[in-house]
Amino acid sequence: MSNQGVNKGRRNLLIGATSAVGAVGVIGAAVPFVRSWAPSAKAQSAGAPVEQEYSKLEVGQQITVEWRGKPVWIIRRDKKMLGSISKSEGIVADPNSEADQQPAYCKNEFRSIEPEIFVAVGLCTHLGCSPTLYADAGSLENDWLGGFYCPCHGSKFDLAGRVYAGVPANANLEVPPYALDTTNKVIVVGEDGGA
Numbered sequence: 001m002s003n004q005g006v007n008k009g010r011r012n013l014l015i016g017a018t019s020a021v022g023a024v025g026v027i028g029a030a031v032p033f034v035r036s037w038a039p040s041a042k043a044q045s046a047g048a049p050v051e052q053e054y055s056k057l058e059v060g061q062q063i064t065v066e067w068r069g070k071p072v073w074i075i076r077r078d079k080k081m082l083g084s085i086s087k088s089e090g091i092v093a094d095p096n097s098e099a100d101q102q103p104a105y106c107k108n109e110f111r112s113i114e115p116e117i118f119v120a121v122g123l124c125t126h127l128g129c130s131p132t133l134y135a136d137a138g139s140l141e142n143d144w145l146g147g148f149y150c151p152c153h154g155s156k157f158d159l160a161g162r163v164y165a166g167v168p169a170n171a172n173l174e175v176p177p178y179a180l181d182t183t184n185k186v187i188v189v190g191e192d193g194g195a
Contacts, residue, residue, distance in 0.1 A: 002043070002168075008026065013157075014139075019078075027050075027180075036195070041102055044120040048064070048190065049188045049190035049191040050065050050067045050188070050189045050190055051186055051187070051188050051189075052065050052074060052186065052187050052188075052189065053184075053185055053186050054074055054076070054185050054186070054187055056116065057074065057075075057076045058076060059076050059077070059078040059081075060075075060077075060078070060081070060133075060135040061074045061075070061076055062074070062133050063075075064122060065189060067176060067189045067190050068190070069121065070121050070123060071075060071121070071122035071130060072119065072120070072121055072122065072176055072189050073118070073119065073122045073133075073189055074117065074118070074119050075117070075118045075119075075120075075133065075135075075159075076116060076117060076118075077115065077116055077117070077118055077159060077180055078116070080137075081112035081135060081146055081159050082110060082116075082159075084137060084145040084146045084147075084158070084159055085109065085110060085158055085160045086109065086157050087145055088145050088147070088158040088162070091164055091165060092158055092162040092163060092164055093162070093163050093164065093165040093166075093167060093170070093172075094162060094163065094171070095162065096173055097111055097160075097162065097172060098149055099171055099172060100173050101174050101175065101193050102172075102174070102175035103175065103177050103178075103192060106175045109160070109171070110160050111160040111161055111162070111172075111175055112160075112175070113178070113180045114180060114182065117180065117187070118152075118159070118160065118161070119175060119176065119187060119189065120161045120173040120174065120175050120176075121173060121174040121175070121176055122156075122173075123157075123173075124150040124152070124153075124155050124169055124173075125163065125167075125169045125170065125171040125172070125173065125174070126152075126155050126167075126169035126170070127149065127152065127153065129150050129153070130150075130151040131148035131149055131150040131151075131155065131157060131173075132149055132150075132151065133147075133148055134146065134147065134148070134149055135147075135159070145158065145159075145195065146158070146159050147159050148161070148173070150169065153167075153168040153169075154161075154167060154168065155167040155168050155169035157169070157172070161173030161174075161175065163165050163184060176189055176190065177189075177190060177191065177192035177193075178190070178191065178192075179191040179192070179193035180195075
C-alpha cells in the first residue's frame with residue numbers, strides 16, 4: 001500500500017482540530033482549579049481581609065462592608081464633624097478610649113488612622129443592634145453633636161464611636177484592624193497594618 005492516496009490537507013485539518021479541542025479542554029479544566037485557590041465566601045466571612053475603595057465617599061456618607069459576618073462602616077468626616085468629637089469629650093463614658101476596642105494605631109482622639117476616615121464595626125455594644133448615623137449636629141435632637149443612635153434601647157455614640165455616659169451600651173464601638181492606602185484610596189478591613 002502506498003502513501004500517495006493520503007490527503008495532507010485533511011490530515012493537517014484533523015491535527016489542528018484535535019489540538020484546538022484539547023486546548024479548550026485544558027483551559028476548561030484549569031479555570032475551576034485556579035478559582036479554587038481564591039478564598040471562598042465562607043473563608044472571607046471567617047476573617048479574610050476585605051478591600052473597599054473610598055475615593056467617591058462624600059462627607060457624612062457611610063459605606064457598609066461585611067467582614068467576619070459583621071457590618072463594618074466606613075465614614076468620611078469633615079472638619080466640622082471632627083470638631084464635634086472634641087466637644088463631646090465631656091459627655092462620653094470613655095473619652096480617651098482606654099478600653100481595648102481599637103488597634104494601637106487608632107488609639108487617638110478620632111479613633112482612626114486618618115482623622116477624615118472612620119472605620120468601625122456597626123454593632124451596638126449593648127445587644128448587637130445596628131445604630132443609625134445622624135452625622136449633622138441637631139439632626140436627632142437640639143443638643144445633638146452628631147454621631148450614632150441605636151433606636152432599640154437608646155444608646156448614643158459620638159462621631160468617633162465613643163459611647164455616651166448613662167446609656168445602656170457600656171463600651172465604645174469596636175474599631176477593627178485595617179490598613180489604609182491613601183494613594184489608591186483603598187481600605188483593607190481585617191489587615192493589621194495602619195497607614
